Amino acid sequence: MAEQKNWAKDKNNARWDNLARGLYRFRSNRLSMLGLLMLLFTVFVAVFAPLIAPFPEDASGATNVLERLQAPSETHLFGTDKVGRDIFSRVVMGTGLALQVGTVIILLATSIGVTIGAISGYAGGWLDDLLMRITDIFLTVPALVLAIAISAALGKGIINAMIGISLVWWPGFARLTRSLVLSLREEPFVEAAYGIGAGHARIIFRHILPNAASPIIIKMTTDFGFAVLTAAALGFIGLGAQPPTPEWGAMINDGRRYFPDEWWIATFPGLAIWLMVFSWNLIGDGLRDVLDPRSRR
Amino acid sequence: MFKRTLSLCLALSLLLGASSFVMAQDNILLYGGNQDIDNIDPATGENYSINAALRSLYDALFIYRGSETQPHLVESWEVNDDATVWTFTLHDHAVFHDGSLVNAEAVVYSFNRVLAISGAPSWRWETIADENTAQVIDEFTVEFTLTQPYAPFIGTLPQLFVVNPAIVEANLGDDMGQTYLKQNAAGSGPFMQGRWEIGNIYEFIAVDDYWAGWTGDDHIDGFFWIIQRDPSTQLNSLLAGETHIADTVAGSDKEKVVDSADHIWEEHGGFFTNTLKMNNQGEYTSDINLRKAVAHAMDYESMVAAQDVPITILPGPTPANFVGYVDGLDYPEFDLDKAREYLAMTPWPDGGITLDYVYVTEFPREEIPGLILLEGLAQLNIELNMIPMLWPDMVASCASPETGPDIINIYTLPPFLDADAHLYNQYHSAQWGSFNSCSFYSNARVDELLDAARTIGDAETRQAMYTEAQEIITAEQPSVWMYTEDSSISLNTCVKGFRYSPMYPLTVLFQDMWMDGC
């Protein structure tokens, strides 16, 4: 028993060492650090939005038609929209929403995908076959097409858009988790745990999944940006948030009618999306190098 | 190396080189239309773009030119004293595109088909006609015996487009030819269908020896209805000479059109009327004081400033420039103090309620007033829940008071120039269920007045009745009266023959257009 504990401790130490080494390598990757800085910036903006935005009420229903369609100026850094709302305030106030949307989608998709993938890989047999066939069905159609269909069917609204996207996002996680579980299932420490009579749930959650965490985390990070993009796309089509919610995709759609003469209405929300997505993509790229060293030599 | 550079240059010049292809062609009018023409069946289709197509492909008994209703297929007509029996003599030389004659039988067939299908255009006749109304008297005489007197009948007839019975019968299917006629014309109009690229462009080719002749000095050989969903695309194409007419250019871009030497901006007051219908049977909006509070919380002047199109504030039930308008009634204005006074008389003196505001999705002209009302109501501690919907869903929600939203943004266009046209379909309780009457307003005296006025010929007596009805309606505030939209359309100066008509304010009468030096 004592020996077993030591072994577990060693394993934990090894994990820590790996992590420390990884962190070092991540830190030495300037691009990823830039991405991290950009991400921290967006989080900062999201948290302190009401303090940063000069007209926070413009995100929740105030209008000022006498100052409509004004070009960027000192008062209105990013200009104003069709009813005189301050674009800068709306972009700032929308940051938190975008982060939330991305987080919810990724967490939902991960939990569905990892559960299905783990069950599939661990159980094998007909259950594996069945689950993988279902996963395949989702993978046969581009995610955006299904997401549009599901969100449209559920009805317009940002919650339904998030549900719609999550429901088509999980198959990637399921496939990944399954393949990880398949290879880990044969590892000696899993067989050892099995040998001392650990239950299935315990084996999956305590022994297999923690060791499958790195690739899953990489995928969560790299997918985050694309989830934000997809949500913005639904907003752009008109399936997202309802007014006056400052959702970036919907703001671009709003500004489309005024583009290019009143270019600022659509331009700044677009740049905001880009900033957020780019930061996640840089981080994801860096993490891939750190956690999966084969990908970059 | 040299060879490769050369071919690269060649490819680039092909790709980017000056436009070597034909941009415009003599005498073909290129029209940038904001809306698709997704249905050309006269029995089911009705909106500005569909009507523009129907007027071109079909002929009707009458036709609007400017604000006049002129006989078209009809040569002469008679009506009895109480406006129930209408007898029309048709031209004897009007022919369908397949050469057969447009006769009384075709008129009766078309009228009955509209009634039987009961699609969008049929509301004009549903309350005044049945399947026995239209009768063939002889080859070129048709008689309509209405089920009740109806003085403004002729005003409804420009929408009665005559279909070729032989073609419809040949393509009847199991839906009275609806599937076929949605995409295929069976008419006698000045144009025939050419290239018909669904959702993209539609070509109309002029009929050389059009039976009615052409009104203008000259006529176009045809036109293309090019769907351009973006107003900015419309503007750019117009200014670049890729189109000759753009029907939806944002008001804020007016100067760009005016400043370019060879374009004109036509702007006219119209009767395209916007109102916020409040559900008079609804949980909150059945309270008259709440309705008054809402009407006084709307910042009308801001709305004028914020709308992309030029608009004129609508004082009450009838536009100030329309038949039957009554001056000097107690029409509401933006006044938050007054709004608070009214609110104090409701069961919710401190607000704390949420009202739904339903409007057409992706339509800023309906979103903007909502945003302004939202701000005004917030001062009263009333929340406005903005719900964008598709137009057909909105219409469906107007089916009954139970499904009717608290507040719904509705555009109405009077079908003809008569006080009846604005008042009856919006405020008569028999009209419940149609989007026009989505306020579910009901007042026995108003019903009585509106019914009686329909049967009377004398203009003064009628006006007295309409005045009394409007006094009652104004006092009860069933809706928030918003504005009438001024119509604007941008044309290249080489396009001639444009004449503004309040009956189709968003487009042109293609058969009267011609081109000079395009």
Add this chain to the structure above:
Amino acid sequence: MNIRFYILRRVVLIIPTLIGLSLLTFAIARIVPGDPVGLAAGPRATEEIKEALRREFGLDQPLPVQYIDYISGLFQGDWGQSLYTRREVLGDLRAFWPATLELTTAAVIIATLLGVPAGVISAMYRNRLPDHVARVLSLFFVSFPSFWLAMIFQTWFGRDLGMLPIGKRLPVLVAPPQATTGLFLVDSLIQLDFATFAVSLRHLFIPALVLSFGAFASITRITRASMVEALEKDFVRMERAIGIPYRVIIFKYVLRNALIATVTVVSLNFGWLMAGAILIETIFDWPGLGLYAVEASLSLDFQPIMGIAVLYGIVFSVVNILTDIVYGILDPRIRYG
């Protein structure tokens, strides 16, 4: 295993997947909260008219019956009718699909032409400046919302510089070439109509370029990774040792090996871009499946949406099979089993 038998087996295996897919889309279509019949019947329809429509579209049948009707129709070429426009879905798909196919194919070609060289250069200059530049650039472009970038490009090239058309596949007055494939570039070449070819190429260029950015990053990354792997193989080292020029090695031996992985990514991207085309088409008034899909889903017209999903499913599966075949050509060692 014989390759023909292999392909046949793959084709047959598509069928269960498609049945599953049709079940999925059918389920989605039936959770619609709105009233699709009210929509189809029009503003003033009475309850009787709606009832008649329900009968006509079989919506009064129990769900399993409806589904079986639908699935058997699919196999007989009856993909249902749009509730709203009353047009046959299959006919609509036939009309709109070539536009999307042309756009997507062009985008995939552009992405490959940009991405593969970028990946090769990255691998050759591993961890040096060109590598970093390619990496940042690909991440840079893939992070833009494509519909936003489309708007910007449309304005720059179409309006400000006036170099390229603003939208659509052809100018209004240029009649589309006689349809053989529906792809204007191909059809105009068949007709030897080079003017139309040039014009439609001009219309295609910007939408396809913007669309291609979505695939640029992954193609670059995979090409680079597999190149690096190939470069470290023994035979490459040996060839370098015996003095074969580096350029020759790269192009003659390494690239061929690396292309196998790239083919997979390119084919995967084909599917993604076909979805991305939905957004691009709305900006450029490109009359393809995207515009069709957006309008159908906004109006809750589910028959077309189900049709689009099934069509995408078929295309995806076919592309996958084609990929496997190309695999085999590139790498004769692969055995079909």
